[in-house]
Amino acid sequence: MHRSRSLVAAITCLALVCGSATALADPGNGKGQGKPQNNQVHGNQGGKGKNAGGGDWSHGPSINQGSILGIVGEYRDYWSPGPALPPGIQKNLARGKPLPPGIAKKLDGRLIGRLPHYDGYEWQQAGTDLILVALATGIIYEVLNGAFD
Secondary structure, three states, X not given: OHHHHHHHHXXXXXXXXXXXXXXXXXXXXXXXXXXXXXXXXXXXXXXXXXXXXXXXXXXXOOOOHHHHHHHHHHOHHHOOOOOOOOHHHHHOOOOOOEOOOXXXXXXXXXXXXXXOOOOOEEEEEEOOEEEEEEOOOOEEEEEEOOOOO
């Protein structure tokens, strides 16, 4: 009698453990079904998404695009125009998306000294675009298309 109770208890525990694992499995088979998790943002959310720090876009730096483009235009000797990015990469160069590896380059220190500085962010050049990237996560905060045309 004692032996059968132990066996039933062991089988019940095994069933509970296996049942828990299947209940917690990804129902979308890793295809990202349902709502984004872990504060992931996809594409340009028009100021309504999450920034690299996990808060609303409105809590990040306030970017005056006209002023920044004016600085870039005024200091043309500090940069060289890069080749346009392939359309597939250009499409992924958007606010809230991770910076694709290997496409951005550091700016000349003289130009960086003229651009506004935002703690935790860095200006970089990707093709003909000026981008502001969160240092901790590599998430793009702002894209100024055609800044280096």
